[in-house]
Amino acid sequence: MLNDPMVLTPIAAAAVPVEPEKRIRDRGATEKAILNAAKSLLAEEGFQNFGINAVARRAGCDKQLIYRYYGGLNGLVEAIGADLGTWVKDRIPEDTGGMFLLTYGDLMERLSLLFLEALRDDPLVLRIVAWEVSENTEQVRRLSEARSKALANWLERMRGSLTPPKGVDAVAVNAILFAAIQHIVLSASAAEQCAGLALKTSKDWEKAATALKRIVRGVYG
Amino acid sequence: MLNDPMVLTPIAAAAVPVEPEKRIRDRGATEKAILNAAKSLLAEEGFQNFGINAVARRAGCDKQLIYRYYGGLNGLVEAIGADLGTWVKDRIPEDTGGMFLLTYGDLMERLSLLFLEALRDDPLVLRIVAWEVSENTEQVRRLSEARSKALANWLERMRGSLTPPKGVDAVAVNAILFAAIQHIVLSASAAEQCAGLALKTSKDWEKAATALKRIVRGVYG
DNA sequence: GTTGCTACTCACCGGGGAGTGACAAAACGG
DNA sequence: CCGTTTTGTCACTCCCCGGTGAGTAGCAAC
Numbered sequence: 320m321l322n323d324p325m326v327l328t329p330i331a332a333a334a335v336p337v338e339p340e341k342r343i344r345d346r347g348a349t350e351k352a353i354l355n356a357a358k359s360l361l362a363e364e365g366f367q368n369f370g371i372n373a374v375a376r377r378a379g380c381d382k383q384l385i386y387r388y389y390g391g392l393n394g395l396v397e398a399i400g401a402d403l404g405t406w407v408k409d410r411i412p413e414d415t416g417g418m419f420l421l422t423y424g425d426l427m428e429r430l431s432l433l434f435l436e437a438l439r440d441d442p443l444v445l446r447i448v449a450w451e452v453s454e455n456t457e458q459v460r461r462l463s464e465a466r467s468k469a470l471a472n473w474l475e476r477m478r479g480s481l482t483p484p485k486g487v488d489a490v491a492v493n494a495i496l497f498a499a500i501q502h503i504v505l506s507a508s509a510a511e512q513c514a515g516l517a518l519k520t521s522k523d524w525e526k527a528a529t530a531l532k533r534i535v536r537g538v539y540g
Numbered sequence: 541m542l543n544d545p546m547v548l549t550p551i552a553a554a555a556v557p558v559e560p561e562k563r564i565r566d567r568g569a570t571e572k573a574i575l576n577a578a579k580s581l582l583a584e585e586g587f588q589n590f591g592i593n594a595v596a597r598r599a600g601c602d603k604q605l606i607y608r609y610y611g612g613l614n615g616l617v618e619a620i621g622a623d624l625g626t627w628v629k630d631r632i633p634e635d636t637g638g639m640f641l642l643t644y645g646d647l648m649e650r651l652s653l654l655f656l657e658a659l660r661d662d663p664l665v666l667r668i669v670a671w672e673v674s675e676n677t678e679q680v681r682r683l684s685e686a687r688s689k690a691l692a693n694w695l696e697r698m699r700g701s702l703t704p705p706k707g708v709d710a711v712a713v714n715a716i717l718f719a720a721i722q723h724i725v726l727s728a729s730a731a732e733q734c735a736g737l738a739l740k741t742s743k744d745w746e747k748a749a750t751a752l753k754r755i756v757r758g759v760y761g
Numbered sequence: 762g763t764t765g766c767t768a769c770t771c772a773c774c775g776g777g778g779a780g781t782g783a784c785a786a787a788a789c790g791g
Numbered sequence: 792c793c794g795t796t797t798t799g800t801c802a803c804t805c806c807c808c809g810g811t812g813a814g815t816a817g818c819a820a821c
Contacts, residue, residue, distance in 0.1 A: 344768050344817060367675065371809060381770050386810080449674045452726040454588065463731055471736045491751035494737035498727060499720030505673040506719065510684055515692045516715035530712035537758025565787060565798050593778060602800055607780075 350388050353378045357395050362443035366450040396458050399443075403465045406444060407473040410437040423481045423489075424539035430477060431496055431535050432528060438504045439524075445508055448501050470497070484540060492538055499534075503527060563601065571609050574599045578616050583664035587671040617679050621686045627665060628694040631658040644702045644710075645760035651698060652717055652756050653749060659725045660745075666729055669722050691718070705761060713759055720755075724748060 356378035361369055371392055375382035389395040411433045420426045438445055444466075451463045474493065483489035506513035517523045563570075577599035582590055592613055596603035610616040632654045641647045659666055665687070672684045695714065704710035727734035738744045 346768065349768080365674065370807095372807075382809085383771090383811085384769070387768090391810090452723070452730050453586065453670045453674050455730050460731065467733075467735055487754060488747060488751050491737050491747045492755060494735040495720045495724060495748070495751055495755060497735045498723035499716045502673070502719035502723035502726075503716060505723075509673050509676050510681065512688075514688055514715040514718045516712050526709060526712045527716065530709050530716055533708065534713060534716060534755060534759050538755050563799070567798065570798080591778065592780080603779085604781085604801090605799070608798085612780090 346388070349378075349380060349384060353380065353385055353388065353395070354398055358399060358443055361399070361446050365446050366454070393458055397461060400462045400465045403444070403447070403462065404469045406441075406466070407434075407437070407469055410441065411473075420481065422540065423478075423483045424536060426477065426481055427493070427496070427539050428532055428535045430474070431500060431531055434497065435500050435504065435528065435531065438500065439507075442508070445504060449505055487538060496535065500531070567609070570599075570601060570605060574601065574606055574609065574616070575619055579620060579664055582620070582667050586667050587675070614679055618682060621683045624665070624668070624683065624686045625690050627662075627687070628655075628658070628690055631662065632694075641702065643761065644699075644704045645757055647698065647702055648714070648717070648760050649753055649756045651695070652721060652752055655718065656721050656725065656749065656752065659721065660728075663729070666725060670726055708759060717756065721752070 353374065357369075357374045360374055360377050364373075369392075371382045371385055374392075374395065375385055378385075385391065385395060389398060420429065438448075447462055447466065450459050451466075483492075503513050503518065507518035511517065511519045516527065518527060574595065578590075578595045581595055581598050585594070590613075592603045592606055595613075595616065596606055599606075606612065606616060610619060641650065659669075668683055668687065671680050672687075704713075724734050724739065728739035732738065732740045737748065739748060
């Protein structure tokens, strides 16, 4: 009643006979295309418009394939999360550039700034952070866990034999420090400012970095 | 074809003749009901499921009234934002309890903790903060502005004649401090932890507060 | 060939969202 | 009393979502 394919299809097919743009049959490539589509979609649009349909559209394939290859959105998100385990390591130089890190304060100052930089130019992870504080589903919880575990691990490995000053709860302080960094970058990406502090130009960011250093030095000396 | 009201309606009407539960006609009350519904919905469910239909459902009225009285969701959000201007003032004691705040450090320590507390038990504002870092629409931007303006104002008023230590960019440092607080509370509400720091029991929170104090004292002395 | 597997597409379903126009009924003004 | 305005309700359209079942196109072995 509404649509009669037997009438419509031949006409359409005749009107647009070419423009095949045939997707070559390659499961591996398609899977990658889907994963990349998902990542870039998440990075560019955020979790708000993140859905099966949108990913399929961007990947240029049918959503059915997402169900088949990843078992739906959940599986796809999990696949994204898998990369997260190595994010910090990949993003941040393992050796801190031959610097002499004599004290725990030296270390944390350096790591804070590195983390800030890394977050600043990884929109995907940034969106995930935003997601983590906005939703509390199994999906997101897994992402969150993967990320925080990797982070803790990384911190531990970088620490080496350095120890924080006596009487300072380093876990708590570091959590606050990293929370601050995440929120600053989040705010900046959403509104180009945070609590009255402009975060647009590189000059703005220098100010933020200086303040951050000061804070770190304040606690850790 | 699908539904024939002429057949169905009389039957239904006859079957359920009573149960009037008549909404009394009172525009003011209805407006308030809508606004409260919107606020509580936002506070409890977050911005994700925040929409005309949901608000109307919760308010127990027709969504048409939201369009009529508030001009749609935008207007409604703006009405919510209007309260935000006075949030800090309402939530936090004007006089800091007869305390002796001798230094800028004293002040900021106190304000930080107060802010933390205030955020912790105001789910609505917390959700708005999450919204601010997740979306960048005109709607949210207005909320954000109202809030940050009020915050800056409040800080300024509380500061009085106290001045930060020389050489410290108080604006930047405070932005980072408040960012940290916001993110900690956000994280806690979403995952009961932040960067490996548990944030569930009051003991956990004491640890966080102690660390925060240390940080503040570190920069401001 | 034709049989069978794999990669892929299509058309459709139910559901819920935003938004709108027409209507019912109470309240008000004369 | 009657007409108008205000207040509230209903029914409907359009759109997009997630999900699924049925079908198509390439490809390889027999």
